[in-house]
Amino acid sequence: MHSRDGRAAATATITVHCRFFARYADALGRDEMALEMPDGATVADAVGRLRDTLPKADLLPERPLAAVNREHAAPDTPLADGDEMALLPPLAGG
Amino acid sequence: MDYLTRDPIDVGRLLGVVTDDGRGGTVVFLGSVRRGAEDGPVAAIDYDAYEEMAGSEFDRIIAEARERWPGAGFAAQHRLGEVPRGEPSIAVVAAAGHRAEAFEACRWVIDEAKHRLPIWKKERFDDGSERWREE
Numbered sequence: 001m002h003s004r005d006g007r008a009a010a011t012a013t014i015t016v017h018c019r020f021f022a023r024y025a026d027a028l029g030r031d032e033m034a035l036e037m038p039d040g041a042t043v044a045d046a047v048g049r050l051r052d053t054l055p056k057a058d059l060l061p062e063r064p065l066a067a068v069n070r071e072h073a074a075p076d077t078p079l080a081d082g083d084e085m086a087l088l089p090p091l092a093g094g
Numbered sequence: 095m096d097y098l099t100r101d102p103i104d105v106g107r108l109l110g111v112v113t114d115d116g117r118g119g120t121v122v123f124l125g126s127v128r129r130g131a132e133d134g135p136v137a138a139i140d141y142d143a144y145e146e147m148a149g150s151e152f153d154r155i156i157a158e159a160r161e162r163w164p165g166a167g168f169a170a171q172h173r174l175g176e177v178p179r180g181e182p183s184i185a186v187v188a189a190a191g192h193r194a195e196a197f198e199a200c201r202w203v204i205d206e207a208k209h210r211l212p213i214w215k216k217e218r219f220d221d222g223s224e225r226w227r228e229e
Contacts, residue, residue, distance in 0.1 A: 022142050022214035023226045067212065070147040086144055086212070090228040093141070093148075093172060093213030094125045094184045094204065 012039040014081035023089045027059040044075035097152035100175045112167030112189035119193035121200040125184040135220040141174045144212035155206045163199045166190040
């Protein structure tokens, strides 16, 4: 559990490419950013981090609609290094 | 065919995609920009999309429709950018052996599109103001 390899894995970080759309992009004043997270982080973890660190991110709901690598994703979806995570305001196509 | 377009939707072209002499019933659904009432007259709607995902999600919807209604033909397009009042922003065409299947399949595709496509609309009013519209 505390082997050299285990410690290395526990401290590994991943970089997630975040994208924001429509009202969220307007509120945050940006439409993308890179976010470093611990390995094993989920969509919900990444949203929590954004809400804690970004100015005005309290405008994001706790559980926004999200997509990972261009497919709808639940909050417990695990993230991997290089993933694209998009936060989607309520959909209004048509 | 592209599921997303910045040009006016060409329904004739969509019909051309599904025409087949084994398909006796064809249903066309067009969703158009309404004048609106509650907040004043809507001059246009500006449609914004997560384009890379919207195209692939529309593709998944049509693929699922083809599994549900084997033999049916489908074509669909969503317009992006500014769509003036009265013009269509989305079109879904379903052609099947008989009208009941065609109506059912067309209804299913437009409902899925409304629920799943990452597309947003900003209403522009006649007085120049604008706001995101969420349904």
